[in-house]
Amino acid sequence: SAERKVTGLWKNQLGSNMTLSALDAEGTFTGSYHTAVADTNKRILVSPLRGAQQPGTKGQATFGFTVQWQFTDSVTAFVGQCFVDHRGKETLETTWLLREEVPTRRDSWKATRIGTNTFTRVK
């Protein structure tokens, strides 16, 4: 089947947008993430991401990527898989971990949040 790739423009149910680009021969990619939400009163900035995808069978590739937020000392790691329905509609089902910087190791217990996001292609 045509190697279905995760490259392109995606949006999630929060209204965030991401562009995945520059897939190389090893399956690594870069991109940018514009989050619609943040738990900080700082101005949200488009932030870079880097990741890798597996070839996958029938275009249902697994992947992971990390977003390095440019407006607050935190990072998010996403892992997920691309699913294609009978009409060829693709969705990225992901789980993410958001790690914020905390002042002391004692605060580390409350520094990681987890959630899920579903992405669909922006036409």
Ligand SMILES: O=C(CCCC[C@@H]1SC[C@@H]2NC(=O)N[C@@H]21)Nc1ccc([N+](=O)[O-])cc1
């Ligand atoms: O807010 C942030 C950075 C932005 C995170 C956006 C998350 S990524 C998973 C989910 N999917 C999205 O599209 N957007 C959200 N960092 C942050 C959070 C909390 C604190 N804090 O001090 O509580 C500090 C920085």
